[in-house]
Amino acid sequence: MSETAAYVWSDGTGLDYINWETGEPxxxxxxxxxxxTNKGTWVDVACTTKQSYLCKTKKIPNKYTTLSPTSKPGRISTGGVVGIVISVxxxxxxxxxxxxxxxxxxxARPSRTSHTQIDGTTIEYSSA
Incomplete structure (x- = not known):
């Protein structure tokens, strides 16, 4: 089938998607x-090829995948709690x-104090 020929859905509506894989149809x-689906491109196949299901997808797939948050905003993750507990x-x-x-x-160190009297004798005091 040439690229100018009309492809239609099973309900008869026209297929307006033109992002063909290189060399297709x-x-x-x-x-x-x-x-x-990994490229978002179309290829032609024999109509006897059986597929399990038909999925709806965007015409141009996103180049970047957005990750959903693993925890609710404002909550500390389990690893954060463990880190805080270990730090404390x-x-x-x-x-x-x-x-x-x-x-x-x-x-451990007893303090010693000494005092010299008038007569010249020294008296030492020790406190433990």
């Missing part, structure tokens, strides 16, 4: 068409270590 023995646990551990270290160091 191919020959006079193939008087039915199918769409290559690390911060509490570091803070506890610093408090323990400071308390241990101040208790």
């Amino acid at each position: 191919g020959n006079d023995t193939q008087s039915c068409v199918e769409m290559l 646990m690390v911060a509490v551990t570091v803070l506890a270590f610093l408090v323990y270290t400071y308390a241990f160091k101040t208790r």
Whole structure:
């Protein structure tokens, strides 16, 4: 079938889609068409070719696929919650270590104070 010949839908309405695959329509023995959905182009096929279904698609497919959000806006994802929990646990551990270290160091060192009396003797005071 030539490109100027008329293709029609099964209900008789004209096929106005002209985005043919390169080299299509191919020959006079193939008087039915199918769409290559990955390219959005038409190819002619034998009418005895059986297809399971007919899908509706845009005439010109989008070049870019839009991704739908995996979580609702304003909500923290599971990975975000896990990250926050781990961060808080690390911060509490570091803070506890610093408090323990400071308390241990101040208790470990007894302070010594000395005082010299008038007669020249030195008295040392130790507090533990």
